[in-house]
Amino acid sequence: MFTLTADQELFEATTAQFLAAHYGSERIRQMRYAPAFEPEIWQRGAELGWTSLLAAEADGGGSISGNGLLDLLVVAFHFGRHAAPGPLLGTNVVALALGRWGSAAQRQGPLAGILSGVGVAAWAGPVGQAARVQVDDTGEHLVLNGAVACVDGAADAHHLVVSAEIDQSITQYLVPLVSPGISLSPLEGLDLTRRFHRVTFTNVRLPTGARLGAPGEGSAQDAELLDVMAVLQAGEIAGAMHRAFEITLQWTLDRYSFGRPLASYQEIKHRVADLRMHLEASEAAAARAARAVGERAPDASTWAAAAKAYTGRHGPEMIQDCIQLHGGIGVTFEHDLHLFLRRAVTDAQLYGTPESASRRVAQLIETPESLVAAR
Amino acid sequence: MFTLTADQELFEATTAQFLAAHYGSERIRQMRYAPAFEPEIWQRGAELGWTSLLAAEADGGGSISGNGLLDLLVVAFHFGRHAAPGPLLGTNVVALALGRWGSAAQRQGPLAGILSGVGVAAWAGPVGQAARVQVDDTGEHLVLNGAVACVDGAADAHHLVVSAEIDQSITQYLVPLVSPGISLSPLEGLDLTRRFHRVTFTNVRLPTGARLGAPGEGSAQDAELLDVMAVLQAGEIAGAMHRAFEITLQWTLDRYSFGRPLASYQEIKHRVADLRMHLEASEAAAARAARAVGERAPDASTWAAAAKAYTGRHGPEMIQDCIQLHGGIGVTFEHDLHLFLRRAVTDAQLYGTPESASRRVAQLIETPESLVAAR
Amino acid sequence: MSEQISVADFAARARGWLPDYLPAADPAAAQFFLTATGSSDVEDLARIQTCRALQRKLHDGGFAGICVPPEYGGQGLTPAHQAAFNRELRGYDYPAEIQASTFIPAMALLLEFGTEEQKLRHIPAMLRGEEIWIQFLSEPGSGSDAASAVTTATREGDQWVLNGSKIWTTAGWYGDWAICLARTNWDAEKHRGLTVFTFPMSTPGIEVRRIELVNGSREFCQEYLTDVVVSDADRLGEVDAGWDVVTRWLYHERTIAGGSKYVTGQGNQSTEGPYEAAVMAALAREHGTWDEPRTQELIGEARVLGLVRSALVQSVTRKMADGALPHHAAAILRLFSGMATTRRASIAYELAGERGVAWDPADRTDAQVALGYVVRQAACIGGGTTEMARNVISERLLGMPRERRADSEAFRDVPRGPGTSRSR
Amino acid sequence: MSEQISVADFAARARGWLPDYLPAADPAAAQFFLTATGSSDVEDLARIQTCRALQRKLHDGGFAGICVPPEYGGQGLTPAHQAAFNRELRGYDYPAEIQASTFIPAMALLLEFGTEEQKLRHIPAMLRGEEIWIQFLSEPGSGSDAASAVTTATREGDQWVLNGSKIWTTAGWYGDWAICLARTNWDAEKHRGLTVFTFPMSTPGIEVRRIELVNGSREFCQEYLTDVVVSDADRLGEVDAGWDVVTRWLYHERTIAGGSKYVTGQGNQSTEGPYEAAVMAALAREHGTWDEPRTQELIGEARVLGLVRSALVQSVTRKMADGALPHHAAAILRLFSGMATTRRASIAYELAGERGVAWDPADRTDAQVALGYVVRQAACIGGGTTEMARNVISERLLGMPRERRADSEAFRDVPRGPGTSRSR
Numbered sequence A, B: 001m002f003t004l005t006a007d008q009e010l011f012e013a014t015t016a017q018f019l020a021a022h023y024g025s026e027r028i029r030q031m032r033y034a035p036a037f038e039p040e041i042w043q044r045g046a047e048l049g050w051t052s053l054l055a056a057e058a059d060g061g062g063s064i065s066g067n068g069l070l071d072l073l074v075v076a077f078h079f080g081r082h083a084a085p086g087p088l089l090g091t092n093v094v095a096l097a098l099g100r101w102g103s104a105a106q107r108q109g110p111l112a113g114i115l116s117g118v119g120v121a122a123w124a125g126p127v128g129q130a131a132r133v134q135v136d137d138t139g140e141h142l143v144l145n146g147a148v149a150c151v152d153g154a155a156d157a158h159h160l161v162v163s164a165e166i167d168q169s170i171t172q173y174l175v176p177l178v179s180p181g182i183s184l185s186p187l188e189g190l191d192l193t194r195r196f197h198r199v200t201f202t203n204v205r206l207p208t209g210a211r212l213g214a215p216g217e218g219s220a221q222d223a224e225l226l227d228v229m230a231v232l233q234a235g236e237i238a239g240a241m242h243r244a245f246e247i248t249l250q251w252t253l254d255r256y257s258f259g260r261p262l263a264s265y266q267e268i269k270h271r272v273a274d275l276r277m278h279l280e281a282s283e284a285a286a287a288r289a290a291r292a293v294g295e296r297a298p299d300a301s302t303w304a305a306a307a308k309a310y311t312g313r314h315g316p317e318m319i320q321d322c323i324q325l326h327g328g329i330g331v332t333f334e335h336d337l338h339l340f341l342r343r344a345v346t347d348a349q350l351y352g353t354p355e356s357a358s359r360r361v362a363q364l365i366e367t368p369e370s371l372v373a374a375r
Numbered sequence C, D: 001m002s003e004q005i006s007v008a009d010f011a012a013r014a015r016g017w018l019p020d021y022l023p024a025a026d027p028a029a030a031q032f033f034l035t036a037t038g039s040s041d042v043e044d045l046a047r048i049q050t051c052r053a054l055q056r057k058l059h060d061g062g063f064a065g066i067c068v069p070p071e072y073g074g075q076g077l078t079p080a081h082q083a084a085f086n087r088e089l090r091g092y093d094y095p096a097e098i099q100a101s102t103f104i105p106a107m108a109l110l111l112e113f114g115t116e117e118q119k120l121r122h123i124p125a126m127l128r129g130e131e132i133w134i135q136f137l138s139e140p141g142s143g144s145d146a147a148s149a150v151t152t153a154t155r156e157g158d159q160w161v162l163n164g165s166k167i168w169t170t171a172g173w174y175g176d177w178a179i180c181l182a183r184t185n186w187d188a189e190k191h192r193g194l195t196v197f198t199f200p201m202s203t204p205g206i207e208v209r210r211i212e213l214v215n216g217s218r219e220f221c222q223e224y225l226t227d228v229v230v231s232d233a234d235r236l237g238e239v240d241a242g243w244d245v246v247t248r249w250l251y252h253e254r255t256i257a258g259g260s261k262y263v264t265g266q267g268n269q270s271t272e273g274p275y276e277a278a279v280m281a282a283l284a285r286e287h288g289t290w291d292e293p294r295t296q297e298l299i300g301e302a303r304v305l306g307l308v309r310s311a312l313v314q315s316v317t318r319k320m321a322d323g324a325l326p327h328h329a330a331a332i333l334r335l336f337s338g339m340a341t342t343r344r345a346s347i348a349y350e351l352a353g354e355r356g357v358a359w360d361p362a363d364r365t366d367a368q369v370a371l372g373y374v375v376r377q378a379a380c381i382g383g384g385t386t387e388m389a390r391n392v393i394s395e396r397l398l399g400m401p402r403e404r405r406a407d408s409e410a411f412r413d414v415p416r417g418p419g420t421s422r423s424r
Helices: A006-022 A025-033 A039-048 A068-082 A088-101 A104-116 A218-254 A266-294 A300-331 A337-349 A354-363 A369-374 B006-022 B025-033 B039-048 B068-082 B088-101 B104-116 B218-254 B266-294 B300-331 B337-349 B354-363 B369-374 C007-021 C041-061 C079-089 C106-113 C116-127 C242-258 C277-286 C293-322 C327-356 C364-374 C376-380 C386-397 D007-021 D041-061 D079-089 D106-113 D116-127 D242-258 D277-286 D293-322 D327-356 D364-374 D376-380 D386-397
Strands: A121-124 A133-137 A141-152 A159-166 A169-176 A182-186 A196-207 B121-124 B133-137 B141-152 B159-166 B169-176 B182-186 B196-207 C133-136 C152-156 C159-170 C177-183 C194-200 C206-210 C220-231 D133-136 D152-156 D159-170 D177-183 D194-200 D206-210 D220-231
Touching: A006 A039, A006 A068, A025 A337, A039 A104, A068 A088, A068 A218, A068 A266, A068 A337, A088 A104, A088 A121, A088 A159, A088 A169, A088 A218, A121 A141, A141 A159, A141 A169, A159 A218, A169 A196, A169 A218, A218 A266, A218 A300, A218 A337, A266 A300, A266 B266, A266 D293, A266 D327, A266 D386, A300 A337, A300 A354, A300 C376, A300 D293, A337 C327, A337 C364, A354 D277, A354 D293, B006 B039, B006 B068, B025 B337, B039 B104, B068 B088, B068 B218, B068 B266, B068 B337, B088 B104, B088 B121, B088 B159, B088 B169, B088 B218, B121 B141, B141 B159, B141 B169, B159 B218, B169 B196, B169 B218, B218 B266, B218 B300, B218 B337, B266 B300, B266 C293, B266 C327, B266 C386, B300 B337, B300 B354, B300 C293, B300 D376, B337 D327, B337 D364, B354 C277, B354 C293, C007 C041, C007 C079, C106 C116, C106 C133, C106 C177, C106 C242, C133 C159, C152 C177, C159 C177, C159 C194, C177 C242, C194 C220, C194 C242, C277 C293, C277 C327, C293 C327, C293 D293, C327 C364, C327 C376, C327 C386, C364 C376, D007 D041, D007 D079, D106 D116, D106 D133, D106 D177, D106 D242, D133 D159, D152 D177, D159 D177, D159 D194, D177 D242, D194 D220, D194 D242, D277 D293, D277 D327, D293 D327, D327 D364, D327 D376, D327 D386, D364 D376
Parallel strands: A121 A159, A133 A159, B121 B159, B133 B159, C133 C177, D133 D177
Antiparallel strands: A133 A141, A141 A196, A159 A169, A182 A196, B133 B141, B141 B196, B159 B169, B182 B196, C152 C159, C159 C220, C177 C194, C206 C220, D152 D159, D159 D220, D177 D194, D206 D220
């Protein structure tokens, strides 16, 4: 796990206990065909602090350590450890957006709602399956048309942040999901408790106050949110790896083959050592990225993409090897491991695959003058 | 090794004994700064059959099994096992080209020279580092200008097959390397006994009879030669893997650590099992490709590229793991393993990398009608 | 049969018979091997009924049990006849789903170890499609070590009483008879206290539970045996000599892939589904990614793995037949197959990008890629793990020292882990 | 020194002293760690002479042996003073190449195990740059098992006679003194029959052979000891208790990377050379491949490995300091570093394509990529293999059962392989 302050440790313990009490793996399995959002539990999570860490104190939020993203990483880690349901990622990303770029009305209304746990938000972030939303500005109203291929948690959310284009200028909007003309069509997905939808906009009329941030700033804002999302995804993946590792190490100690524990077989020991290394590296990368992004350091985007690329590549592979070490029982639905694999791959592939994150890291490389001169 | 006929087995034994007698690993190490081509030894190899297997009986050649490429694969395999010097690949590829597309004069002169072992040829095959040769047709003469970035064995060869372009039409030419205007500039290389040169053509005048094959057929002919080259490279790589495996298995049995042979450690056993699998698969792929290409089967190019892609990817990696299993001694110049690594990577990377071979396999996929209809 | 029919004549007879008796195969029914069938239990059971009827047709036409002696309902011919029939059978629907388990290992073991009475009772019924058999071999605690079975049979006069649990049985929920490994002596070394029994699935005390895999498949079952009473006449082989039977059992299991003489046809109809390179290429074109070099590199790699696997199977099979390689070399094929399938699952998943985790319900290929990725390791587990294959390659094929064993004492005293008592 | 100087004052004094006494570092002299230096022996020896002179300047300026007691020529200050000096030293040339070996482990072991006479004789000379020490630890047959040394010391009165061979020594061909592990008792268990000696390299009977690595490096040596006579006064530690010394020896070796208090500066100047992502990107632009997504993916992966390594080092170092992880967790860093370096070597080689096997002599980066690939595994071997790191992680950090050992009897009877006699 991460190196924490005493306050963070207390916060972590509370969150971990709460999630363990409500989201044991049997419960997660049961939720696959049931509604996965439980408002009461979410509101109690909000009381624990799950929704307010990325918001300013002036808006009713506040961090524990001074870097709210580092604090929130702890929650994401434990969401990964439990493959827990709840709009943690989308709601926090939107909270950050509202706090950073929102109008007074947006901060007093929707943001306050989110902080209290009553309001839930989703982010139609840029995903690979491109589908554009266009906006028409009638002067009085904004009219949205188009579709977003895949939005996490849209059915449970009250507000959606979406970027839309007018005259090659992209701007973010905060859209109430009850707006006439919005339709959701469900996708199937691997994660047992995450629900994805294609969101279609057909002549959706919004007041001009729905704009979030300055006109033309949509792509820049999306890029900032993408960094935050990457950090939280890396945190969840690290948590999923942590749980899978814990289960697997115990299994190798308990399971006997030919009269000896699996843990006494050198080939297995060495694989477990590799798993342990990837786990430690993933935790370190996620924490380092949370520090950089939370501090808005100059290299924040590089660290965010690096954490996403590393955990997204090695997390799922590491959990697959945990499954292999279990043999047949590891591929049964009643076993827990696949819950963490599903969570890890979902985080790995959405909002940029590990491969695209690697490319992003490369694109952010600055060529030192010395090299330019030398060649 | 491959499954052979009795005649092939005899041929194999002779070649293996001859190479073992002349090209022990100490000799290979000594050759790194010395001339690597020894005409007497090569001529004796030609007497054993190394140069005639891809030529027709009418031209003085002939196969052992009916498929000369399958026979030649055995030689390539043992060249790989010894990291042996000699213009085996280039000379045989040119022999095939001359036999298949050469004029009577080209077959009676240069091809007969090759078969006897006195003539040596090189092929300026298409390599990734693109450098084009242009040809001007004055009516009386052909004039070549341009450069080929990397040719194997050009300094030892009498003839070079090179493709050149005129008016977007590419044709092959057989060029005497003594022609005025040809200059060779040496490259450095990993293989201790292979010498590479950049070949530059400056107003090189050739008679029109230097044309090899029909005008405009250069690319198609290069593609056919590339298939043959890929098979022979795969054969050499498989041979290099075979020798590295043999050395490594013996090492694990002889070397003791903490009072036990390395071979008794399960992690090492499992790695050796993987190495054995890659070796068997590489041999099978090379032999299957030699069959298809030697028979000019419809899927010949697919098999050639598949064998190159598989051996080129897994051969070097497998030998690297052999080195790792040796510890420090494995990265010393006095050890033999690196000789086989150098040979394997050289074959893997030239005339198309494993990655480009994979792409070629993909490009050759035919989409069944059923799939087109279904989607 | 006085004079044996020639292979050519037999093939000709099959060519004449087949069009009139067997329906054409439906390519659309071919199943992708790594994901759930998508068919309901009702549909699956209906298919099993069809298989029974098709098997009966084969039997009545003189094409069932081609290598089984006539006295047990077979044709008494040679593996070459079976191979010729298999070739003719291509393109026809046939009872593919009931070949494994029933004919190998069950029928093969009956032929080798059964009493005359047992053979006469069961083999004709099997060949007529009336008895589908289930293998009770693996146990929840046995993993790769079949000899560590703890399902126990206790003798009571002419009967045995069985208690324990078996797992990873196919056909467990509709089969007719079981062949079951049980421990009959806890004081012997673990291989020397085992005995094999047979019994009908209708015997009281057998509870069957379907197992769901992570891809939704419900193909496998677990069974709980509680005081299941078996007649000593249904014992197969000698008491405490069950390991002799299991050795052949495992041998026959391995021949499933390689074409056993007791198996009709060339395996279940299956397709490589989304791992077929042509499917990957078509998808890439559809999604506009085909022109990326990396896409072609990955698709090419998938195809290379398929091609090399076929070359490897052909080469190793031939070398084993020649004696150039011992039969343990089959472990190389098992290892390669596991590695190649998991890699191809990963390639398909990488190519799918986010469609591999959230997809349009209308796109079944995306669903196959996603579920195939989650169940990927099954390809390195089912039918013997790749770890066991590496043990076989290193120890049996290469002669590297065997792993130290801690189970050579009386089975009662062999450590079986903190969760199990050392003795009963 | 009556009152200790404060760290800040010490740093200020260094800031004032350095510009006048040490030359500026030459960034062009930084060496790529995986390939041959390209420098000649004459150049290397000249550099060692420079290092001796620079060490002497440090000594005379009061900056050598900052944590060494004044009675042995040091400054008697604290690790914080050394760390402050190291910070000030950045940008200056300093005797980086003679820190390892001489100061750790040799000087550190003299401080811990040496007699007063030994300390007074050697440590001041070391600090003045007059004695460069060599480690005679590894042997051709010992691999990862230092305690299996077979170089033998036989007592003859007040002297010992040493015979055997040592390998993987740096500085072997120009060093002044050696610290050497030898077996003094073949009848004890292997750890209990070892003794450590010191002797000058000028002692008769020492033959030094340079080892060439596959990348052309001649940094390492092998030594053959034939009847090398050593005075008992030069023995370090007790007879047959050499393993106590070796335990600390290995500890000090591990601190090289982590900043030992006895080492000046922050390590040899080195560069990641062609594995630096910025270099890869510049090369890709030069060769026109930068715009291919796969190129960016690979370069990004290389950069990610570098970044994650730095995050991991920082995180694990902190956790070990906090006690959140035991010191064995350093094996995680060693394993990651080996994996990351070999992967980056492969990425550079894949990006280079055919230039990685045949290159223009003018292009030294291509040569580095090619030779770096051939010597790649050195990153998983040198300084303890990755296999040993996995043993440490699984057994020490995770508590998985230890490997069975077959070397607990008298060393004479421990199997050492078919090529070696069991006893002498």
